Amino acid sequence: MLEARDLSIGYGKMPLGIGLSVTVRPGEILCLLGPNGCGKTTLFRTLLGLLPQLGGSVLLNGQPISAMTRARIAQAIAYVPQAHAPPFPFEALEVVLMGRTARLGAFAQPGKTDRAAARDALRRLGIQDLAHRDYSRLSGGQRQLVLIARALAQQAALIVMDEPTASLDFGNQAQVLAQIETLTRSATAEGHGVILSTHDPDQAFALNARVLLMHRGGVLADGPAADVLTEANLSTVYGLPVTVETTSSGRRICLPSLRQSAPTMTSEALTMA
Numbered sequence: 001m002l003e004a005r006d007l008s009i010g011y012g013k014m015p016l017g018i019g020l021s022v023t024v025r026p027g028e029i030l031c032l033l034g035p036n037g038c039g040k041t042t043l044f045r046t047l048l049g050l051l052p053q054l055g056g057s058v059l060l061n062g063q064p065i066s067a068m069t070r071a072r073i074a075q076a077i078a079y080v081p082q083a084h085a086p087p088f089p090f091e092a093l094e095v096v097l098m099g100r101t102a103r104l105g106a107f108a109q110p111g112k113t114d115r116a117a118a119r120d121a122l123r124r125l126g127i128q129d130l131a132h133r134d135y136s137r138l139s140g141g142q143r144q145l146v147l148i149a150r151a152l153a154q155q156a157a158l159i160v161m162d163e164p165t166a167s168l169d170f171g172n173q174a175q176v177l178a179q180i181e182t183l184t185r186s187a188t189a190e191g192h193g194v195i196l197s198t199h200d201p202d203q204a205f206a207l208n209a210r211v212l213l214m215h216r217g218g219v220l221a222d223g224p225a226a227d228v229l230t231e232a233n234l235s236t237v238y239g240l241p242v243t244v245e246t247t248s249s250g251r252r253i254c255l256p257s258l259r260q261s262a263p264t265m266t267s268e269a270l271t272m273a
């Protein structure tokens with residue numbers, strides 16, 4: 001279980017967010033929503049121990065993450081960053097195999113089991129045909145799928161995904177959401193815990209997720225999607241009228257008004273008042 005209490009996040013001494021509390025348990029999906037620049041990636045990097053917290057604590061299975069080695073953190077948490085091209089050409093299979101590194105000793109080479117796990121992860125995402133393609137020459141969406149496969153191969157209890165569907169086409173978005181849902185129910189007796197950020201509130205409804213809605217450097221609401229993603233909260237956070245409707249199949253969808261209004265962009269760090 002990952003638990004952040006009264007967390008302050010940011011760069012240098014300027015906090016971007018304060019008083020943030022985040023908990024994710026095995027078998028649970030937590031969706032992080034908030035406008036561009038509100039600090040979602042910064043929060044993820046802090047939760048993963050990649051950035052020092054400015055205040056508060058991050059506990060992984062009850063232990064402060066700041067005192068853990070990277071290898072120990074990687075055994076418990078897999079991170080799917082926003083897709084980028086590496087400076088050196090690697091085969092997609094090699095990138096997925098990197099997810100196994102946390103499970104190997106310092107000088108050990110990946111063996112048969114690791115290769116099988118990497119191939120299985122590619123197969124689960126339906127991209128086994130990319131195994132020997134040059135990762136740096138894949139499309140943004142294909143690279144994103146390879147990074148998700150790397151997280152699956154890592155077999156960590158928690159997976160943190162930074163906008164995992166951002167560059168995916170309509171079909172692959174649905175496929176990745178389905179995969180996320182399956183992950184929380186399978187693999188271990190309790191299933192993986194998943195934290196993901198998204199700009200699409202409909203995804204939180206589709207996943208029946210818990211939602212943490214960020215606004216002005218804090219958490220506006222935290223709870224089941226239906227309680228948090230109300231018309232009032234969405235309109236406040238995104239700065240335009242939003243209606244929430246229920247389709248004939250019972251799924252809720254969010255419809256922003258298309259009349260012109262200024263977009264919400266949080267670009268300034270909070271000053272401690």
Ligand SMILES: Nc1ncnc2c1ncn2[C@@H]1O[C@H](COP(=O)(O)OP(=O)(O)OP(=O)(O)O)[C@@H](O)[C@H]1O
Binds near residue numbers: 016034040043267
């Ligand atoms: N290394 C850094 N040093 C200083 N400021 C940074 C650094 N990285 C990001 N920022 C700033 O922190 C703020 C939050 O960025 P962050 O990437 O966490 O937002 P986000 O909510 O993930 O945004 P988006 O939804 O657009 O991906 C932004 O104003 C950004 O410019």
